Amino acid sequence: MTEEKHIFSMLVDNQPGVLSRVVGLFSGRGFNIESLCVAETMEPLVSRITIVTKANRPVIEQIEKQLNKLINVIKIRDLTGPKSVKREMALICVQARADHKAEILRIVDIFRCKIVDAGMKHYIIEVTGDEGKMKAILNLLKPIGIKKIARTGIMSLFREPN
Amino acid sequence: MKLTGAQIMMQVLKEEGVDTIFGFPGGAVIDIYDELERTDIRHILVRHEQGAVHAADGYARASGKVGVCLVTSGPGATNTVTGIASAYMDSIPVVIISGQVPTHLIGNDAFQEVDIVGITRPCTKHNYLVSQTEDLPGIIKEAFYLARSGRPGPVLVDIPKDVANKNIDFKGTTKVKLKSYNPTYDPNTRQLKKTAKLIENAKRPIIFAGGGVILSKASAELTEFARKTQIPVTTSLMGLGAFPATDPLWLGMIGMHGTYRANMCTGACDLLISIGVRFDDRVTGKTDAFAAQAKIVHIDIDPTSIRKNIPVSIPIVGDCKISLNHLNRLIDNIDLGDISKKREKWFNQIDQWKNTKPLAYIQKDVIKPQYVIDKLYELTEGKAIVTTEVGQNQMWAAQYYHFDQPGHFITSGGLGCMGFGLPAAIGAQVACPDKLVIDIAGDGSIQMNIQEMATAVQYSLPVKIVILNNGYLGMVRQWQELFYKKRYASTLIEHAPDFVKLAEAYGALGLRATRPEEVETVLSEGLSSPKTVIMDFIVEKEESVYPMVPAGAPITEMLLV
Structure with a gap:
């Protein structure tokens, strides 16, 4: 059976140990986590967790049901597909040799990124976008020399009806 | 009103209808024990915390209430883990209250x-x-609510010493x-209607019921459903007793050591109505x-x-009792026609399977373990509450003791936890003081929680322990015989205590049978004694449990005697 990538977004009780329950479920049952992203919502007692996972159809169904079964998971939605907005942010530290600086700045401009730290030999670029954009910019920066990278993992929200 | 955490806890426990707690004290729970002593809640002092959880488990299954245990921090708490995992796998409502070091010490690697x-x-x-103490009453209420509602299960509440004190x-x-x-x-009514339609058209239907039917107290509804539709019934190990084993529609247990006909029915049926089951690998064999x-x-x-584990045509999420009730009403409004005629061919096929390959053994000059269970069934008229240890003893008990009522077969099904039977029997006996409670054990597994003999004797619990003593860790030996060319690696128990003397040392009665003709006498004497009794039956050393489906093979491919 072919594996599909799914994005689950869940509202959970903002309490100690809740993330451990979610993550423990994945490790204990042999599910896989591609990325994970957690923060408080407007309601201080509630956090939102976004998990990207890859599995075949029946396992995806199990993952959703098992997450739903956790007492601290208030609500879970599968945000896979075009009905949701997905974004990721990355901080990319690139080598900035003199003969590369113009090229880097051009890429930053094309991808509407920001330089958030600059030195004699490096730039740190802040980039936000969907999966495709991330892939594209990383492909372009790779030959120039990526020193370090930090990514948030995907966050997602359903689009509101008009 | 100013109250300490421990006092509040007692109030909430009373409110939740708790009358018995199985436990073992320690530093972190002294305050709670101090309060417990002043209530009329009965405390059963076990000899090991694993025993406390199994006892609470047995109590829960025999009484239908939530079982409760109380242990101290550190080792007290870790000793409960096996018991909790067993209750979790079998969906048994148990609340475990553990003490914890004071909040200011948590994370400091404090003593215990x-x-x-x-x-x-992962196992609650x-x-x-x-x-904080303010949260305590709400959390205890929640713990009981979660333990008993939905799919039941164990819930643990860890209480730091200062929270209990404040x-x-x-x-x-x-x-x-x-x-x-x-x-x-x-349940979803449309799905139920579809099910009724399938029943109307099925030629070779069977019902496969599990522990969920017992947990939701749906045995009467299941029996009504099966009889009304004339559909034969098999159950999982956990479902034994959900349907009367003396009913003509009974097929016997399904699975790795299920009956030939139940397993063959699974392969041949055109409709499988599964109720309160989870399709364990010991039930399905090769899932495809x-x-x-x-x-x-x-x-x-x-x-x-x-x-x-298994793809299904009609998924129905709902309580077994409510769903079966709905289904029964739907069936009432359907004309099933001449149902016995409709089922004739199917029943003939089942009879043929039953007659050609029944559960069987030949009793010669050495005691056969199956014979002991047969006699036990006969002498108790099938009315005892039977707990088991795990392994061959458990399978023979499941095959040869026939259960007509729910809550009478208490076994560690999912976890398969040796050492379960004796403490579970203690719990069941506490819940049902007037019932005959029997632990069917092996000489290997009885030694895993043998210390609870002291508990049984201390509280004058007349639990009867039937040891099928073959000198081996029999189930593993059986696998070694069949699949490892008889290399009996570490399964021979080279030294065991004298169980009769051991019983006496604990203040119980010890009896032994070494020859087939002694079996009935020993059973009669043991069962009629008012004391805790160990009956040691020296049985055939290399007897195996059949039928057997090798792990991973299709359920219809059985090794037979």
């Missing part, structure tokens, strides 16, 4: 500190670390409200081949059980 909430996270339905203003408890937890009890010709209906309260 362990992160029991972290350890038991839910667990709590109570960080005085607060207590204004009483409020009703539990959990926004994130709302089990689906009512399981009920391959059948449309499968699956009723269960836990959505994760559905389509976890």
Whole structure:
């Protein structure tokens, strides 16, 4: 059976140990986590967790049901597909040799990124976008020399009806 | 009113209807024990915390109430883990209250500190670390509510010493409200109608019931359903007793050591109505081949059980009792026609399987373990509560003791936990003082919690222990015989205590039978004694449990005697 990538977004009780329950479920049952992203919502007692996972159809169904079964998971939605907005942010530290600086700045401009730290030999670029954009910019920066990278993992929200 | 955490706890326990606690004291729970002593809640002092959880488990299954145990921090808490895991696998409502070091010491590797909430996270339905006394009453209420509602299970509440000590203003408890937890009890009517339609058209239907039927107290509804539709019934190990084994529609147990006819029916049926089961690998064998010709209906309260191991045609999330009730009313309005004629061919086929390959053994000059269970069934008229250890003893008990009522077969099904039977029997006997409670044991597994003999004798619990003594860890030996060319690696028990003397040392009665003609006498004497009794039966050393489906093989491919 072919594996599909799914994005689950869940509202959970903002309490100690809740993330451990979610993550423990994945490790204990042999599910896989591609990325994970957690923060408080407007309601201080509630956090939102976004998990990207890859599995075949029946396992995806199990993952959703098992997450739903956790007492601290208030609500879970599968945000896979075009009905949701997905974004990721990355901080990319690139080598900035003199003969590369113009090229880097051009890429930053094309991808509407920001330089958030600059030195004699490096730039740190802040980039936000969907999966495709991330892939594209990383492909372009790779030959120039990526020193370090930090990514948030995907966050997602359903689009509101008009 | 100013009350300490421990005093509040006692109030809430009373409110939840707790009359018995199985436990073992220690530093972190001294305050709680001090309060417990002043209530009329009965405390059963076990000899090891694992025994406390198994006893609470046995108590829960025999009484239908929530079992409760109380242990101290650190080793007290870690000793409960096996018991909790067993209750979790079998969905048994148990609340485990553990003491914890004071809050200011948590995380400091304090004396007898362990992160029991972290350890038991994957084997409890839910667990709590109570960080302030104000939260205590609400959490205990929630723990009981979670343990008994939906798909039941164990819930652990970890209480730091200072939380139990602190005085607060207590204004009483409020009703539990959990926004994130709302089990689906009512089944989808459309799915039920589709099921009724399938029943109408099925030629070779069977019912496969499990522990869920017992947990939701749906045996009467199941029996009504099967008789009305004339559909034969098999159950999992956990479902034994959900349907009367003396009914002509009874097929025997399904699975690795199920009856020939039950397993063959699974292969041949065109409709499999599964109720309160989770399709364990010991039931399905090779999943692709399981009920391959059948449309499968699956009723269960836990959505994760559905389509976890087996694809199903009609998934129904709901309580077994409510679902069966609905289904029975639907069936009432359908004309099933001349049902006995409709089933004639199917029943003939089943009879043929039954007659050609029945459960069988030949009793010669050495005691056969099956013979002991046969006699036990006869002498107790099938009315005893039977607990088991794990292994061959458990399978023979399941095959040869025939259960007509729910709550009478108490076994560690999912976890397969040796050492379960004796403490579980203690719990069952506490719950049902007037019932005959028997632990069917092996000489290997009885030694895993033998210390609970002292508990049974201390509280004058007349539990009867039947040891099928073959000098081996028999089930593993059987696998070694069949699949490892008889290399009996570490399965021969080279030294065992004299169980008769051991019984006497504990203040119990010890009896032994070495020859077939002694079996009945020993059983009669043991069963009629008012004391705790160990009956040691020296049985055939290399007897195996048959039928047997090798692990991973299709369920219809059985090794037979």
